[in-house]
Amino acid sequence: MNGSAHPAVYVDGLVKHFGSTRAVDGLQIEVAPGALYGVLGPNGAGKTTALRMLATLLRPDAGTARVLGHDVVTEPKLIRRRVSMTGQFASVDEDLSGRENLVLLGRLWGHRWRDAATRADGLLEAFGLTDAAGRQVKTYSGGMRRRIDIAASILVTPDLIFLDEPTTGLDPRSRNQVWEIVRALVSGGTTVLLTTQYLDEADQLADRIAVIDHGRVIAEGSSSQLKASVGVGVLHVRLHDPEQRLRAEELLARTLDASIQVDGDPAALSARVTDTARVAYALSELTDAGVEVANFSLGQPSLDEVFLTLTGRPAADQRAEDGDGLDPSGATSQEVTA
């Protein structure tokens, strides 16, 4: 879309502190035009603060941030004309109807009343919200909320869009819808920078991923590069007889050539897998040795496991909702009961 040579987002040594906390601490990111870039990190990692600085809502304390070639501090107006931000929280007015919100924003982008109304109706149609157009946004479901949020961000087609945790708290179906919308945005030529807490989401969507922790990038690369460093997945095995765990541990360690984690459940083991082909072999080895497997699953590594690998410690500040079953990695793991 923008044929210029400069990156869509260029961030170097970006710092922001609130009191004594360094929310963003020397962040470094470069996003190519037209890319779908994922910023992966737990709550409190500085994702939202970084996005707010890039969207010219917050002044950096130090460092450089250029968006579409413009400096966020000295040229915010040029950035605002070409960039949209969809915040993690209410980015539309809950008291107004979906249609009123879109007409309002259409007016603020400079459309005449009639054009703003036409545009609003077009977007409501495209996002499957025509039936709910006249209802107050506060009555919308989580998925509808996200869709109206994103629709509000593309009233005027942006060159770059920031999506702050676009699928946090959504059910799998709504999440898939948001993913489709995000893919459509990118294929339409818009550069997308999204933040997420889910490795699975970053993996499914993003061309490149930056893993951030304590306001700093701790790993960066394509999804496959990232996975090569953390393993393709994790095999969880649960045995019928806890007595056999030691034996199973030896067998799995040998066949998978990996270290085995045992946790609180006396019948359970898990192992990071680098090669999926070996899993079938390992399982048949267990059966041959007379170790009875109650069930097993092969899941993508969770954010926690990525963090464990990259930093040697679990992700900090994880909220309870990360474990409440909404984690998309659960949706892609294949669970089999033997």
Add this chain to the structure above:
Amino acid sequence: MSAPSTERTEAQSVASDAVLTALAVGSRPEAPGGWSASLTFWWRAMLKIKHVPEQLFDVTMFPIMFLLMFTYLFGGALAGSTSAYLQQVLPGILVMTVAMITMYTGLTLNRDIQKGVHDRFRSLPIWRPSTLVGPLLADGVRYTLASTVILVLGLVLGFRPDAGVGGVAAGVGLLLVFCFSLSWIWTTLGIVMRSEEALMGLSMMVLFPLTFVSNVFVPPETLPNWLEAFVTVNPITLLVTAMRGLMHGHAVGGEIAIVLMISAALVAVFGPLTMLVYRRAA
């Protein structure tokens, strides 16, 4: 394994193609001017009244309550009769009520910012003060409504302005200018204060003495010297005197000029201050 794939097709029918088309037609008009953006925010505030009409409670019930209460409570004692008292007290109660209502400007803004939608507004290429000017203009509608309620009830009770419709309109006009200016104090505080309760408390602490310790209910000459000194310089006193003059047709040019000057000063100080804190609001 079949579930995810069906989900995906379904989702696609909702999104991809239609979204692409929607993106393709997204023309880029010229950014709106400051006035146009302010009017759009005014429209937003009007829509909020449409969806939550209860918020008009304070601009209709307060005035009725105040006018009835004070006219019948003090009328006999202070002016011999309620109808004689009404001629003097109505312009005062008008000022007091509308000045009190200005405090909701700050409360509404405070709530609005906490909800997060201002992030969207602040990331738009618009004249930034329009986000605040629009709601203030909408408050003008609420002030006018409150004034109308008081005047209509006043006329029913026996208020007879000597200067007629023109004088009353001029008085209300002056009141609106002053209250619009006064509201900028509350926008500043509405952004700075963390909690609604604290903001409410502070607003009350300013507005109660300001409106009661004035010439609204009693002539200042009856007060002890030190209190009279405060009452004479209180902007509310000046405004009330100007309103009484305008509505009953005596000359109050001096008071009007001072009220307009105070209004201009309020906007000149608190307008930029509001924008400064608004820009910094995280």
